[in-house]
Amino acid sequence: MHVKKLCLVDCVDKQFSLLYFISSRAILTVLYITYLLREFYILEKVLVAGGAGYIGSHVQKQLLDEGFKVIVYDDLSSGDIVNVLPGAEFIQANILDKDKLNNVMKDGVDAVIHLAAKKAVGESMVNPSLYAENNISGSINILNAMVENQVKYIVFSSSAAVYGMPQYCPIDEKHPINPINYYGYTKLAIEDNMRWFSQLGKLNYAALRYFNAVGYDADGAIRGKERNPQNLMPIIMEAATGKREKLSIFGNDYDTPDGTCVRDYVHVSDLAKAHTLALKYLMNKNTSFAVNLGTGRGTSVQEIVDATEKVIGKKLNYDFAPRRPGDPAKLTANADLAHQLLGWSPQYTNIEEIIQTVWNLEI
């Protein structure tokens, strides 16, 4: 009888240890699978400063498509409320508002994508204080709020303007850094601050040095057009739709095949994709970096005009004006590093296809 009881206890014990063994294994397996799948099922909350702007809205779309939670933080100074997509939370506020930034980050933000800036080169030379305050002080507020709330990752919209006059083309990241306008300097100052914060162990950053952003979402999800555009493509569209009497091409005597300036036009959806790749890289590798984002191909202003005429099926009204001071003949990117680190390569390679995505907004 005693032996039988002992056997029973022993048996129950064995079953319990077997159950314990299986369930602990199951928990470990689930944890391991979750760890492996984290790349595919991320639900991190990302604060997108400047998310209602031209590039920010495309970044927003890419984040939502990939399953991130998105908070758009924008004062709408140049952005548009129609660019806030369904599924994104919207906070209308200025990055100069330190308390607001702190309160939003306190609520649990995992990463920041920072695009909020003034970006008119000419204006930055006339009113540097405005750019110092908005771009540099605003960015330092973001960094401070991140440190205060242990937000570890920031992807920042930098610019090819940090390089200044090209000493060689295509420009890689080893090219000397020497901005020739105050706007470019603000980007450099912000990169310097991020580097210091990173060296001091406070956060990790990705500085994405965009070349010329162009195009619109091919699905037509982004409808808000740029206000007071300074860039070539929106100005061409204004000329094409009669909102502007004519287009002026600055300089046709440069040392380029057709005499007009050559630039590296990269589609905005390709740029947007680089942001989520950069974010995942930061989260997985815990390191900081700066990379160029461009196609490596140069297209002249004249080629853009000719391609636009083909796409829209009519002639554009344009003339040639004198060169603008500080405009280099050619500016193209070497984006090999973005490819090596992030696996990023631009999908849009045909300029007419790119222009079509812009024209779709007008027809």
Ligand SMILES: NC(=O)c1ccc[n+]([C@@H]2O[C@H](COP(=O)([O-])OP(=O)(O)OC[C@H]3O[C@@H](n4cnc5c(N)ncnc54)[C@H](O)[C@@H]3O)[C@@H](O)[C@H]2O)c1
């Ligand atoms: N467009 C380009 O070709 C290009 C090239 C290189 C770098 N960049 C950089 O990319 C970023 C986005 O540029 P974009 O072309 O989308 O410009 P944009 O003007 O369309 O977007 C900027 C957004 O930031 C917001 N913003 C500005 N100041 C703010 C502030 N103080 N507080 C809160 N929100 C503020 C604006 O309302 C706007 O929605 C900028 O930082 C710009 O310098 C753009």
